Amino acid sequence: xxxxxxxxxxxxxxxxxxxxxxxxxxxxxxxxxxxxxxxxxxxxxxxxxxxxxxxxxxxxxxxxxxxxxxxxxxxxxxxxxxxxxxxxxxxxxxxxxxxxxxxxxxxxxxxxxxxxxxxxxxxxxxxxxxxxxxxxxxxxxxxxxxxxxxxxxxxxxxxxxxxxxxxxxxxxxxxxxxxxxxxxxxxxxxxxxxxxxxxxxxxxxxxxxxxxxxxxxxxxxxxxxxxxxxxxxxxxxxxxxxxxxxxxxxxxxxxxxxxxxxxxxxxxxxxxxxxxxxxxxxxxxxxxxxxxxxxxxxxxxxxxxxxxxxxxxxxxxxxxxxxxxxxxxxxxxxxx
Amino acid sequence: xxxxxxxxxxxxxxxxxxxxxxxxxxxxxxxxxxxxxxxxxxxxxxxxxxxxxxxxxxxxxxxxxxxxxxxx
Amino acid sequence: xxxxxxxxxxxxxxxxxxxxxxxxxxxxxxxxxxxxxxxxxxxxxxxxxxxxxxxxxxxxxxxxxxxxxxxxxxxxxxxxxxxxxxxxxxxxxxxxxxxxxxxxxxxxxxxxxxxxxxxxxxxxxxxxxxxxxxxxxxxxxxxxxxxxxxxxxxxxxxxxxxxxxxxxxxxxxxxxxxxxxxxxxxxxxxxxxxxxxxxxxxxxxxxxxxxxxxxxxxxxxxxxxxxxxxxxxxxxxxxxxxxxxxxxxxxxxxxxxxxxxxxxxxxxxxxxxxxxxxxxxxxxxxxxxxxxxxxxxxxxxxxxxxxxxxxxxxxxxxxxxxxxxxxxxxxxxxxxxxxxxxxxxxxx
Numbered sequence: 001x002x003x004x005x006x007x008x009x010x011x012x013x014x015x016x017x018x019x020x021x022x023x024x025x026x027x028x029x030x031x032x033x034x035x036x037x038x039x040x041x042x043x044x045x046x047x048x049x050x051x052x053x054x055x056x057x058x059x060x061x062x063x064x065x066x067x068x069x070x071x072x073x074x075x076x077x078x079x080x081x082x083x084x085x086x087x088x089x090x091x092x093x094x095x096x097x098x099x100x101x102x103x104x105x106x107x108x109x110x111x112x113x114x115x116x117x118x119x120x121x122x123x124x125x126x127x128x129x130x131x132x133x134x135x136x137x138x139x140x141x142x143x144x145x146x147x148x149x150x151x152x153x154x155x156x157x158x159x160x161x162x163x164x165x166x167x168x169x170x171x172x173x174x175x176x177x178x179x180x181x182x183x184x185x186x187x188x189x190x191x192x193x194x195x196x197x198x199x200x201x202x203x204x205x206x207x208x209x210x211x212x213x214x215x216x217x218x219x220x221x222x223x224x225x226x227x228x229x230x231x232x233x234x235x236x237x238x239x240x241x242x243x244x245x246x247x248x249x250x251x252x253x254x255x256x257x258x259x260x261x262x263x264x265x266x267x268x269x270x271x272x273x274x275x276x277x278x279x280x281x282x283x284x285x286x287x288x289x290x291x292x293x294x295x296x297x298x299x300x301x302x303x304x305x306x307x308x309x310x311x312x313x314x315x316x317x318x319x320x321x322x323x324x325x326x327x328x329x330x331x332x333x334x335x336x
Numbered sequence: 337x338x339x340x341x342x343x344x345x346x347x348x349x350x351x352x353x354x355x356x357x358x359x360x361x362x363x364x365x366x367x368x369x370x371x372x373x374x375x376x377x378x379x380x381x382x383x384x385x386x387x388x389x390x391x392x393x394x395x396x397x398x399x400x401x402x403x404x405x406x407x408x
Numbered sequence: 409x410x411x412x413x414x415x416x417x418x419x420x421x422x423x424x425x426x427x428x429x430x431x432x433x434x435x436x437x438x439x440x441x442x443x444x445x446x447x448x449x450x451x452x453x454x455x456x457x458x459x460x461x462x463x464x465x466x467x468x469x470x471x472x473x474x475x476x477x478x479x480x481x482x483x484x485x486x487x488x489x490x491x492x493x494x495x496x497x498x499x500x501x502x503x504x505x506x507x508x509x510x511x512x513x514x515x516x517x518x519x520x521x522x523x524x525x526x527x528x529x530x531x532x533x534x535x536x537x538x539x540x541x542x543x544x545x546x547x548x549x550x551x552x553x554x555x556x557x558x559x560x561x562x563x564x565x566x567x568x569x570x571x572x573x574x575x576x577x578x579x580x581x582x583x584x585x586x587x588x589x590x591x592x593x594x595x596x597x598x599x600x601x602x603x604x605x606x607x608x609x610x611x612x613x614x615x616x617x618x619x620x621x622x623x624x625x626x627x628x629x630x631x632x633x634x635x636x637x638x639x640x641x642x643x644x645x646x647x648x649x650x651x652x653x654x655x656x657x658x659x660x661x662x663x664x665x666x667x668x669x670x671x672x673x674x675x676x677x678x679x680x681x682x683x684x685x686x687x688x689x690x691x692x693x694x695x696x697x698x699x700x701x702x703x704x705x706x707x708x709x710x711x712x713x714x715x716x717x718x719x720x721x722x723x724x725x726x727x728x729x730x731x732x733x734x735x736x737x738x739x740x741x742x743x744x745x746x747x748x749x750x751x752x753x754x755x756x
Binding site: 184186188189247248251252255256257 | 339341343357358359360361362363379
Binding site: 314315318324 | 448732733
């Protein structure tokens with residue numbers, strides 16, 4: 001069975017699609033009421049975010065667009081030191097999309113939401129004509145998180161001299177998975193799409209002095225750390241030898257001439273942590289799901305004069321220093 | 337100008353070879369070289385451009401031998 | 409010397425205080441590897457590295473881009489290309505701009521994929537944007553061989569193929585005093601190191617064939633500093649580069665391609681510096697003849713950068729109106745381009 005334009009008509013077919021796919025997987029006491037808007041309990045201060053997801057292929061090793069759409073929004077909420085609570089789900093389906101694939105994707109969204117401890121409380125579905133190519137879907141999720149009153153992670157402007165930079169795991173897995181599928185390079189690399197709830201909770205519950213925290217998604221580590229460095233007016237020294245990258249991803253980058261510093265991830269975060277707390281932070285992340293390869297990759301040097309802002313410097317394996325600038329373009333494979 | 341990295345031939349089918357780069361599997365054109373399963377090869381833009389002589393693999397010692405005559 | 413350890417090489421390069429040495433790498437992949445390894449930071453100020461005309465995207469003239477754009481806008485034609493070329497501007501637009509207007513442009517990993525695509529859709533014409541140096545030309549030759557064997561009529565190449573020896577001569581005769589060349593390792597894998605030995609004898613400048621690892625490159629630079637003023641060749645990439653190169657590849661290139669004049673961005677036409685499809689196979693040519701026009705944006709110093717007369721940051725546009733996101737010259741577009749590499753890695 002395929003998605004047809006009738007599924008978006010608002011009539012009988014739409015109701016059937018909602019019942020048989022969305023309501024089946026998402027059901028919870030709030031969503032089940034199927035009212036015009038979801039009415040939920042609140043908190044004095046909330047974090048709100050929204051993100052849209054477009055990816056080809058829609059199902060890939062290690063995940064699918066559904067899991068991605070939950071992880072992306074949940075992780076954004078976590079980075080504002082909030083506890084993710086509610087998600088909305090807007091789906092735009094392309095005519096011709098396989099209903100089994102859709103079912104799998106929506107089930108995956110539900111499972112991921114469950115894993116992350118969030119409820120999908122309202123949703124919407126539309127169907128658009130297929131403009132050629134493999135029919136896909138676009139998912140938008142908005143999220144609400146309750147701000148934790150007990151802790152505060154100030155953000156990218158708050159790096160302190162002497163801080164350690166910690167990455168929660170291997171770099172580039174998601175990017176290599178997606179690009180490999182598109183470029184016809186088969187490999188065992190799996191997307192890292194994951195909600196980072198456990199590791200963030202452990203860090204904050206245990207009072208680790210986190211000065212800045214960001215999920216590393218499109219644009220890669222290089223892009224996030226540049227933002228840290230310029231917002232905080234500091235220099236970040238990275239050590240190439242310390243960067244966790246699997247051999248498979250290293251060679252994947254080699255084949256296509258890509259730079260792992262700019263490879264996208266969907267289940268990684270980078271933190272700037274007070275030096276005295278750094279080892280403890282690494283242990284806490286390592287003891288959490290998806291954090292087994294967490295490690296310290298660099299440190300922060302504060303500069304006083306604006307002219308001295310050096311950005312992000314990578315100390316290479318052979319003893320050289322290389323400035324890691326912002327990413328330009330779309331990270332296209334380089335062949336010749 | 338010419339991105340190419342070494343991989344290992346794991347299968348040959350006519351003029352096509354399957355090459356493994358740490359788990360990344362690429363089908364490469366093998367018509368430019370004489371190649372057998374197990375060979376280390378250099379692949380550029382989907383084509384094996386050279387087989388690699390393992391005996392001469394870039395050990396530092398080899399490199400030092402090559403520049404032995406240069407005095408500082 | 410044989411027992412010299414690597415640390416001594418590093419110390420030598422850092423503390424070198426002899427005559428100034430200007431070394432040119434003529435391979436975009438070397439340019440990228442030099443930046444990625446942070447090698448400029450490891451060299452004494454007396455050793456300068458200059459990025460030569462070895463990034464195929466950077467040396468492609470605007471007429472070639474314009475032709476590709478024109479082809480891609482035909483409803484019955486798809487242009488297949490490597491990634492980097494998509495963003496290079498022609499006279500008015502890039503392939504990326506054309507794609508946004510609905511043109512058929514597709515990025516592929518290997519030219520060999522064009523065979524499969526052409527077979528799947530025999531009523532549609534596929535044109536491969538065949539840019540590259542000696543390393544990539546044999547790949548295009550294999551495409552032609554298969555197309556002929558399988559009687560595929562809807563696949564063509566738009567060629568802008570370059571060869572190294574003539575442009576190296578041109579750089580030496582027009583450039584700013586190069587003391588040594590890092591010979592392009594993967595070009596040499598095909599052509600053999602003897603080609604560079606002959607060039608060295610002729611020009612009286614040393615050449616060292618290098619691999620792409622940081623250590624190999626440092627050894628190469630060390631060798632070139634010590635060879636300054638003498639002709640000679642060293643091969644530090646022996647497991648890949650033979651004196652005679654890849655004979656099978658050279659033979660097949662010869663079967664389908666012949667030497668030709670070629671136009672280089674900002675440098676004009678250099679006689680004998682390119683390859684064209686042989687006249688007997690011209691039905692596979694998508695119109696590559698006489699694509700010589702080249703519109704350099706006003707103020708763009710790409711030409712001088714490519715021959716080492718000025719460093720990228722000495723161009724008046726560098727980092728001001730010309731950045732990777734809004735590149736005037738191709739050197740700022742390609743991730744192998746010298747301007748791009750200087751810009752993103754803050755190299756000086």
